[in-house]
């Protein structure tokens with residue numbers, strides 16, 4: 001954990017000697033950092049990346065690789081899906097939570113096709129294939145999937161459903177070990193280095209350096225216990241990731257994630273946020289979190305999810321991250337999956353990208369009444385839920401929560417239930433407030449001179465809701481903006 005007294009910016013006049021110097025200095029060599037570096041170098045700046053670990057990649061290289069893009073990308077069009085920036089914007093405004101940065105969402109949707117083309121021009125490969133099954137990610141190298149509940153209730157009635165989860169192709173992909181995120185980072189890192197971007201590894205930024213006008217002109221870092229001073233002639237880009245691993249920040253801002261960080265790396269200790277806060281930076285949506293739910297979507301879509309009172313709470317065929325948020329935030333982490341034997345067998349016969357989420361059931365019973373008893377639910381709590389579900393399922397509909405007819409079937413015969421209490425974990429989405437040029441904003445609303453940021457140390461598109469791909473999406477998109485703006489500074 002950072003010691004607050006070491007976070008305050010230091011005056012440039014106190015630096016006896018600069019160890020490194022560049023026009024644009026980027027802290028963090030993950031997705032936001034690499035995109036900032038490429039664009040700054042292309043804009044003619046001399047660029048230096050400072051990376052705390054021994055290699056490029058960050059969380060991005062370990063990621064599943066979804067990049068949320070739409071509005072009619074060549075991949076969407078090649079696969080027969082119609083989409084427009086306006087349609088994408090309507091969906092994101094509905095899905096990403098109250099208080100979203102509307103200007104950022106509009107900007108992102110309008111720039112999305114260009115961003116796709118930019119990624120492709122940097123060598124990021126996308127295979128023209130669509131994966132349409134319920135799932136966390138495609139099990140093979142398919143390039144496109146629904147990744148935010150676009151085709152499920154309530155959003156399928158708000159905007160025209162279009163898949164926007166774009167996944168870089170990785171031949172011989174192995175989920176959790178060799179996923180699409182690596183094939184996003186590798187060509188981008190190669191592009192950066194072909195442009196002459198320099199990198200210093202094993203170097204951990206600790207605080208900012210300002211001149212007498214409070215303009216950011218450098219950064220201090222530590223390498224093997226020694227302090228290193230780096231001068232930035234035009235600007236610093238903070239791209240050091242989230243605060244998922246800063247215990248005090250999690251307790252203070254996003255306490256639902258206490259003890260349950262996921263889809264993040266331990267280097268995500270909030271340092272980029274802290275050093276900018278120490279200079280008066282504003283923050284946004286610090287309580288917003290992505291939430292994974294450790295269930296197999298193929299089974300969830302076929303069963304019903306109930307809360308601690310035995311009541312359904314969400315259309316089970318939606319984006320599993322939305323299920324995770326609903327379970328953790330609205331149902332106090334109480335969730336059970338109830339499924340009949342026939343649907344269980346049918347689900348098991350399908351392919352999934354997450355076989356490790358297929359655990360044996362916690363309970364099995366011949367009747368709903370028995371199952372309800374074994375689960376410790378009050379008499380009739382689950383029976384009433386199943387009766388109501390079955391009544392309408394007999395007609396192939398789900399008027400309560402709007403699950404799509406293709407997944408609605410009465411629960412009959414022997415049943416099983418999975419205890420999914422506590423099956424949630426996630427990463428933080430809040431951070432520094434930035435403008436469309438990725439300038440870090442002071443609490444007064446004015447940009448802090450010389451300071452730019454992107455990725456999960458900033459508040460990006462999401463204000464509470466989440467779609468898979470938003471993180472690599474806004475990190476890469478606003479990373480580019482940060483590089484361009486810093487180079488022009």
Ligand SMILES: Cc1cc2nc3c(=O)[nH]c(=O)nc-3n(C[C@H](O)[C@H](O)[C@H](O)COP(=O)(O)OP(=O)(O)OC[C@H]3O[C@@H](n4cnc5c(N)ncnc54)[C@H](O)[C@@H]3O)c2cc1C
Nearest residue numbers: 028030032052058059060064065066205455456469471472
């Ligand atoms: C298993 C997994 C699956 C995921 N799947 C997806 C997905 O499909 N789609 C999606 O959008 N998101 C996904 N994510 C989340 C996504 O990878 C991150 O949110 C995203 O990489 C954040 O981008 P970033 O540039 O802010 O951070 P990163 O990509 O993590 O880069 C930050 C870099 O900063 C470095 N750093 C940290 N502190 C310092 C310091 N003091 N000095 C110098 N360098 C420092 C880190 O070492 C790291 O290299 C996934 C994450 C994981 C782990």
